[in-house]
Amino acid sequence: xxxxxxxxxxxxxxxxxxxxxxxxxxxxxxxxxxxxxxxxxxxxxxxxxxxxxxxxxxxxxxxxxxxxxxxxxxxxxxxxxxxxxxxxxxxxxxxxxxxxxxxxxxxxxxxxxxxxxxxxxxxxxxxxxxxxxxxxxxxxxxxxxxxxxxxxxxxxxxxxxxxxxxxxxxxxxxxxxxxxxxxxxxxxxxxxxxxxxxxxxxxxxxxxxxxxxxxxxxxxxxxxxxxxxxxxxxxxxxxxxxxxxxxxxxxxxxxxxxxxxxxxxxxxxxxxxxxxxxxxxxxxxxxxxxxxxxxxxxxxxxxxxxxxxxxxxxxxxxxxxxxxxxxxxxxxxxxxxxxxxxxxxxxxxxxxxxxxxxxxxxxxxxxxxxxxxxxxxxxxxxxxxxxxxxxxxxxxxxxxxxxxxxxxxxxxxxxxxxxxxxxxxxxxxxxxxxxxxxxxxxxxxxxxxxxxxxxxxxxxxxxxxxxxxxxxxxxxx
Numbered sequence: 001x002x003x004x005x006x007x008x009x010x011x012x013x014x015x016x017x018x019x020x021x022x023x024x025x026x027x028x029x030x031x032x033x034x035x036x037x038x039x040x041x042x043x044x045x046x047x048x049x050x051x052x053x054x055x056x057x058x059x060x061x062x063x064x065x066x067x068x069x070x071x072x073x074x075x076x077x078x079x080x081x082x083x084x085x086x087x088x089x090x091x092x093x094x095x096x097x098x099x100x101x102x103x104x105x106x107x108x109x110x111x112x113x114x115x116x117x118x119x120x121x122x123x124x125x126x127x128x129x130x131x132x133x134x135x136x137x138x139x140x141x142x143x144x145x146x147x148x149x150x151x152x153x154x155x156x157x158x159x160x161x162x163x164x165x166x167x168x169x170x171x172x173x174x175x176x177x178x179x180x181x182x183x184x185x186x187x188x189x190x191x192x193x194x195x196x197x198x199x200x201x202x203x204x205x206x207x208x209x210x211x212x213x214x215x216x217x218x219x220x221x222x223x224x225x226x227x228x229x230x231x232x233x234x235x236x237x238x239x240x241x242x243x244x245x246x247x248x249x250x251x252x253x254x255x256x257x258x259x260x261x262x263x264x265x266x267x268x269x270x271x272x273x274x275x276x277x278x279x280x281x282x283x284x285x286x287x288x289x290x291x292x293x294x295x296x297x298x299x300x301x302x303x304x305x306x307x308x309x310x311x312x313x314x315x316x317x318x319x320x321x322x323x324x325x326x327x328x329x330x331x332x333x334x335x336x337x338x339x340x341x342x343x344x345x346x347x348x349x350x351x352x353x354x355x356x357x358x359x360x361x362x363x364x365x366x367x368x369x370x371x372x373x374x375x376x377x378x379x380x381x382x383x384x385x386x387x388x389x390x391x392x393x394x395x396x397x398x399x400x401x402x403x404x405x406x407x408x409x410x411x412x413x414x415x416x417x418x419x420x421x422x423x424x425x426x427x428x429x430x431x432x433x434x435x436x437x438x439x440x441x442x443x444x445x446x447x448x449x450x451x452x453x454x455x456x457x458x459x460x461x462x463x464x465x466x467x468x469x470x471x472x473x474x475x476x477x
Contacts, residue, residue: 114179114192125193125224129184136180145170193224194259202302208311212236215306222299225256237311244312251303260291374414381417382409388424389436397433408439 113121118135120127127135141147148169157165182188199221206214216234223231232247264284271277307313389405392398412420423435 111195112175112179114182117176117179118183124196127183132180132183136176139176140173143169143173143176145173190257191259191261195261200298202298202305204305206309208309208314211306211309211311215302215309218302219251219306222302225258227255227257239312241312241316244310248303248307248313251299254296254299254303256292256295256299258292258295260288260295263287263291378414378417381414381421384421385409385417385424388421388432391428392433392436395433397430398437400433400436405436408436412439 115121115124115127118132118139120131120135123131145166149166182192201218203214203218212234219234228250232243232250234247235243265287266280266283268277268280268284271280385408386405389400392400393402393405408420409417420435420439424432427435
């Protein structure tokens with residue numbers, strides 16, 4: 001409904017809607033037909049209407065009583081009462097808050113136990129599709145309205161009681177059908193299983209002997225959320241360490257299919273526009289993502305607590321720590337041994353050098369003594385040689401002189417001097433001169449040398465005659 005009121009070139013239009021839109025409250029909009037010279041833009045929209053209402057004095061806040069009266073009053077009465085016209089800001093805040101405060105109607109709706117309706121309360125999420133079909137057929141035959149209505153006709157109850165029972169039977173049968181539809185649909189069943197009763201408790205500490213009793217059920221409870229249906233078993237104290245590592249690797253990389261429909265605060269079907277629907281989707285996704293992160297953090301806490309308390313892991317850590325300590329001690333001992341060996345080698349080298357130095361000193365002393373002894377012996381033998389060669393030198397036999405004897409003394413060693421002196425013992429004259437002339441050699445002096453030497457000394461005989469004899473005398477002889 002649209003009604004226009006004109007006052008000083010200002011047009012105020014009263015817009016009213018049905019109860020489905022804006023809860024039946026009227027909306028006042030105004031427009032100025034005169035051009036606005038102060039603005040470069042054409043005046044339009046809610047902001048302009050709100051400013052116009054303020055200029056006209058129609059932007060005062062309305063009390064709850066006046067709003068109720070204005071909603072039930074006629075358009076003419078509201079139009080005349082200008083002070084009660086709400087501003088645009090009031091409308092905007094009410095409409096935006098209304099959209100953001102919309103909750104899912106499904107939350108308020110009572111949720112029935114679909115598994116219990118089909119007689120699968122003991123199996124619940126473990127029930128297979130075949131079991132669900134069989135249970136549904138049995139429940140449908142047992143609780144079918146036609147079958148139970150026939151039994152109601154035979155009772156002596158009033159019609160009202162029969163009608164009430166009939167409605168209860170039909171309602172119960174509808175719930176069975178709804179349960180079958182939900183459990184046979186994978187998406188709906190996953191959402192229902194996610195909202196099913198579940199213990200989110202995470203054990204934090206236990207005695208080593210109670211580890212499997214405390215953490216085993218906790219892991220089995222949470223295994224229902226695993227995307228991978230092949231969930232390994234926790235095992236026992238005798239489980240190999242490799243299997244234990246595989247178990248914890250599986251849980252550290254755990255992927256959950258658990259949904260969080262209760263976190264989806266807004267019902268998309270109640271959105272009044274596409275923008276509001278998108279806003280609802282973003283809000284639901286944000287809260288669902290937050291809940292999913294909290295779920296993964298809870299699983300990680302469970303795995304961390306179990307890994308810290310697992311006696312098999314604790315035992316392995318102790319063994320690794322012992323091995324590491326043993327290796328460390330071995331390295332320390334090896335290093336200590338090397339240091340000791342190095343110190344021993346240094347000590348041995350020092351002792352060897354000291355021994356060598358001592359031996360060298362002793363050898364030097366001995367050598368010095370030997371040299372002195374040798375020198376004494378050589379001096380003695382030289383004196384002996386000079387004594388034995390004195391007659392030969394004095395007679396100058398074979399041209400032997402003092403210089404010759406001194407040369408022999410200087411050139412011959414002790415053994416050679418001793419040998420020469422031994423040869424010269426008990427010899428006289430030419431024999432002694434020959435031995436001295438020959439030096440330390442065993443070869444005899446040749447006849448030519450003897451003749452030459454004899455000529456030099458005036459005692460040489462030629463052809464068996466003395467040099468002092470004349471050849472005639474020699475011939476006569």
